Amino acid sequence: MTFGTERIDTAHIEKAIAQLEQSLRASGYDLDEMGSIAQGAREHVEELIANDPSVSESELIAFINGFSDPEIAASPQPPANEHGLTGMFALASALVGIAIMIAAFLSADPDLGGALMLLGTLLGGGLACVLGFLSRRSQTGKIAIAMGAALWLCLFVFLAVP
C-alpha cells in the first residue's frame, strides 16, 4: 500500500477501510461485493494521494466513509425458505427413520429388530442429516438435523446398553 505519507497514517486509513467493510457486511453485502467496494476505496485513496499530495487524512477518511452507502442494493441473499423442498425431504426421511425405529422396537424377532434399527438409523437418520444440512437455512432442515441426530443417538445408546 502506498497510503503512508508524512501526514497520512496508513493505520488510520486501514482502520477506516476495515470499518467500511464491517458497515457493508452489516448492510447485507456479500464478501465479493464488500471486497470490490473496499478494493475500490483503496484504489481511489491511492489515486487521490497521487493526484493531490496535499490531501488530508481526514478528507480521505471522509471519502472512505462515503463508500459505505452504495446506491445499488446488496444482492438478495437466498431466502430462508428457498431450501424448503429439500428440508421437507429431510424431515420426511427423519419421520420414516423414526417409523422404522418404532417397528424395530415392536419387533418380536431380535434379529429383525436389530436390522430394522440399523436401517432406520442409516437410511432415515443419515438422509435426514445430509438433506437437513443441505437445507440448514430452513426451519424444516434444522428440525430434520435434530431428528436425524436423535436417531443416531438412539442407535449408539442401544449399542452401548448390554
Add this chain to the structure above:
Amino acid sequence: MAWSGEMRKGVVELCVLALLDDGPAYGYQIAQRLALHPSLSMKESTLYLLLARLQKEGLVAVEMRASERGPKRRYFSLNADGRARLKGMASFWGEMREDVGAVIGGETS
C-alpha cells in the same frame, strides 16, 4: 433525490459499458469521466459494485497495469460478450427514449 437515483440506476450500466467501449479504463478514470456529466455522476461505491457485477457476468476483463505515476491500476475492458450487451442495451435505450419522449410529449400511436 431518491427518484433521480432510481432513474440513473437503469442507464448507468449502459453508460459504463459505452465508456469501456472507447478503451480500457480504471475505476477512478471511469468515475471521473462519469462525473463530467452531472446527471450520471454516482457514488464511487456504486461504480465498483457495478464493475464487480459486470466482471462476474463475464462482460468485462480485468488486468493489472503499472502506471508511470501513482499506484498499479486495475484496468477494465470490454470483451465480446460485453460488446454484445452494449449493442443490445443501446438499441433498447434508443427505442425507450423515443417511447418515453412520445408519452411525455402526449403523442398517441
